[in-house]
Structure formats: C-alpha cells, structure tokens
Amino acid sequence: MGNLTVAAKSRQSSRSKETIREENELIILAAAEKVFAMHGLKGSTTMQIADTAKLPKSNIHYYFHTKLNLYRCVLESILVDWMKAADTFNTFDEPREAIRYYVGAKMDLSRTRPFGSKVWANEIISGAPEMEEILSSKLKKWVDSCVKSINRWVELEKIVNVGDAHTLLYMIWATTQHYADFDYQVMILNNGKKLTDSEFEEKKQQVINLVLRSVGLKP
C-alpha cells in the first residue's frame, strides 16, 4: 500500500466516479491553460502539463486523449468566459454605459484569467490554425452586431465618427488584453512589482476614461 503517489493518497477517501472525472478534468484544464500560456501549443509538453497538474502523464492522455484535443478544450473553455463579457456590450443603449461596462469586464478578465488570454493570443499570433472556424463564425457575428451598435451611436451623434468601427473595437481589445498578455512587461515597468489590486483598479478606470474620451465622451 505504500506505492501510491501523493496525489492518489490525498484522494483515497472514496469519491464517486463522476466527481473524480469532473475534478480531474478541471485540474488538467487549469494546468494546461497555464503551460500553454507560457509555451504555446507546440512548445508545451504533456509532461509539463502532467507535472503542473501533479498527475502522471498517462492520466492526461486518459482524460483528453491527445495534446491537440486538450488544447482545443482549453481554448473553448476560455471562450465561454469571453462571450459572457462580450454580451455586456449590447445590453446598454447608451455608449457611455456600454463602453464602461465592457471595458471594465475585459479588464477584469485580464486580471482574473491572464493565462487564458495568453493562450488565445498565442493561437491567433500563430495564425489560429485550430480556431479558424470559431473566429469566422461566432466571433464574426458578435463583431458585426457591435459594429452596428457603434455605427448607430455615430449616426445619433452620441459619439464622434471614428471611421471604421472595427478600429475602436481593436483598440479596446488590444488595450485591455495587454494587461494579461504582457503582464510580465507591465510588471518590469512597474519597478519589478506586480500590480496590486488597487493599482489595477486605478488602471482600469484610466483605461475606461481613455476609451471614453477617444470617442468624444466625457468620463
């Protein structure tokens, strides 16, 4: 009986098969998100993921079969959170409120789930080989509806004419995700210290104000 791993021992108190699967899948997904964020799909090894999850490598394959499949699952699990934040954009009629909440939600996501943002960043930088269809279907649709909202605001003269509405959206995405994707650079330029919660809260308000002014709204 002395030949069980540490992880196995801590799980000895019998759990149902269902919860075992659920828990292990979550543990592996979290570990994979972290590793993929740091090294990308090809640069990550199943062994690194296994070590991070504190499980034997075979266990990773048992639950997710292949590395590529695990990678896709990670991307999809992140997309769920992103889509929730995205919804906020179309739930407000007034541009000031819509921008305030959407930018705020994106900043919060960068703070709470930086690894997820990095995995997507890596995926898109390398040409989105695995997520092409999701980008050109789901995302495209959402963006089209946002573009309509923005154009309507311009027509109603609620915001200034920004030209192509996409430019504004890209600025919001890029600026908010910067705090997740480039968090290391942000840290170095913050004298080597990670942003505290209150510092981040300040940045969040500053970003919101920059975006509001960029479309001609007073914060």
Add this chain to the structure above:
Amino acid sequence: MGNLTVAAKSRQSSRSKETIREENELIILAAAEKVFAMHGLKGSTTMQIADTAKLPKSNIHYYFHTKLNLYRCVLESILVDWMKAADTFNTFDEPREAIRYYVGAKMDLSRTRPFGSKVWANEIISGAPEMEEILSSKLKKWVDSCVKSINRWVELEKIVNVGDAHTLLYMIWATTQHYADFDYQVMILNNGKKLTDSEFEEKKQQVINLVLRSVGLKP
C-alpha cells in the same frame, strides 16, 4: 559536379567570403524571424528555419551555432528598428505632433515587419526569459523619459490628466501592435481579405485620431 543544391548552384558565380557571410546571415535571420513568429522559440525547429531559408540545416548551425543564439539575434535585430521608431517620441515638443508621428511610426512598423512584432509578443507572453535584462534596462529607461514628457504635458495643461502615464503608453503599444500580432484576426474580420495599403492608411489615421482624442486633443 551535378551534386550541388539549387541554392548552391545559384551562388556559383564567385562571391567574396565576406558577402557570402553577410548574405547568408540575412537570409537566415529573415527565415528565422518568420518561423519564430509562427511557432515561438520552443515550437520552431531548426529544420523549418533551414527549409524557409532554402539552406541545409547544418548551414544554420554553421552561422549561428545554436537555435537559442539565432533567436536572440532575431530579437536584437528587431529591437534596432523599434528603437528608431521610439526616438520620434522625444523629438517633438508638442504632444499632438509627438503622438501623431510616434503612433504613425509604430503602425508603419506593424505593417512592414509584422513577424518581428510577433516574435517579441511571443517572447514577452512567455515571460521574456531571454530578454529580461534588455527590458529592465534599455526599455525601462526609454519609458521613464516618455513618462516624464507626458507628465510635463499634463502639467502644462496641453493634454488632460491621464492618471498614470504608463496607461497611455500601453494603449499606444497595444493598439498599434495589434495590427501585426493579430493580423490574422484582423483579416478574418475584414471578410477574409488582407487590408490593402490604402485601407491600412485609413486605419492608421483612425488610430492616431482615437489616441489624440483620448488625451483630450482635437485631431
């Protein structure tokens, strides 16, 4: 004599040793920049780089010894271009001109050297393991002087108070580099077509105008 590669044959007309080295180093650097941009350091193979450069793999090692060394050389060669663009920021007294030229220069770089931007993005996303000291020395210094410029403009009431000047810099970096790093996403949301030169020129102006308004300046 029939056993020369295509590349070797095209180079048969005798060139000096010096130009051979210079030319091959440039060819390899360009190929490496492209491959590293797509797959990151660990995900790229020396074979891929060799194929892209249309040279045998041994040739890559002959000129750059190791993959890691080649990677560092690529990063440094990109930094040269970036620093040139960076200089423009401090050569103007008026914020309107400084921002206009700097944002314009960054946008141009995203257009002309997207692979370089991607390599750096990958490097920083994965925690800048190879470029830590450059970030915390060269970049830090440049950023500090930019922050001073911005703060002076605020004191002179030439721009609105943006809070922490870093927030503005990050917005400029993120927004301009987005067009390089996420060019694939931009393409998909542009109905699957790459931006034409004139479309890009439009985006550039729109980005400049967004940034100018974000600090309270009229374009």
Add this chain to the structure above:
DNA sequence: AAAATATTTGACCATTTGGTCAAGTTAAAT
C-alpha cells in the same frame, strides 16, 4: 601553384516527446 582558410552538406547521434499498453486499483452494478 600550393597552402591555408572559409563554406557547404549529408550522415549520424543522444535526447526528448506524444502516445500506447497492460497490469493494477478503486468504485458501481448484479
């Protein structure tokens, strides 16, 4: 012309890696 130096390239090797498998263990169903 010949010796010295630099470049080119295929063959080769040790290590790493994604994935498989079979033998064991634990929980669920009968």
Add this chain to the structure above:
DNA sequence: ATTTAACTTGACCAAATGGTCAAATATTTT
C-alpha cells in the same frame, strides 16, 4: 460477494529534434 466498468500508472516505443563531425568544395593568401 462477485462481476463489471472506470480510473491509475510505470514501462515502453517510434518519430522528431538540436546539434556534431568529417569530408568535399570554394575562395584567399603566400
């Protein structure tokens, strides 16, 4: 209690990969 199904895990393997090396070729120097 026993069978069945799900989970666990170390050992193993074929393919890929970074890097070496020596032999061949090309240029420069003497």
